[in-house]
Amino acid sequence: KAGVTQTPRYLIKTRGQQVTLSCSPISGHRSVSWYQQTPGQGLQFLFEYFSETQRNKGNFPGRFSGRQFSNSRSEMNVSTLELGDSALYLCASSFRAEETQYFGPGTRLLVL
């Protein structure tokens, strides 16, 4: 069974631009969570989607948004990029009834 896939793997943007990242969960998984990982803050939860609905949200500004499609694929968008948004963005998928989340390889975003 294929794992979680994320595209693109690497991205370079400039301040003020916006970016969209994509995540395809493991087949059959309907829950998708997004995390930001930075050296200083570690892994921090952004939001979680299930059946196209956002069920939980972390403490990030409104510039960070996401959505989920009917096939469980998810996207996250960051608008008006700031230097501090440079990070590894990870998505993870899981079965609804199970707690274990499986991570994708991440998208490394560099904001210049």
Added chain:
Amino acid sequence: GQNIDQPTEMTATEGAIVQINCTYQTSGFNGLFWYQQHAGEAPTFLSYNVLDGLEEKGRFSSFLSRSKGYSYLLLKELQMKDSASYLCAVSPDGYKKLVFGTGTRLLVSP
């Protein structure tokens, strides 16, 4: 608030045993996870504890004491490939929101 503490760095030698501790204070508890993360790669699931006690899986074991807010990951017969960061994470409310510690970087030397 949510707080998860684990040592920043540990060193050990090949073939040895190492124990990585994790203490947590969270608003709720719906399970504790250990993930392994090699540099530049995604976290890989190692173990999940929701009840007190020891879970063994090959060379890796994980222990949980909910009353003490404490867990440890035990790695036996260390190999060079075990050099990685080990992340302790708690699910406070069962809504797929994991709260992570900052991770323990383990260096295994020959």
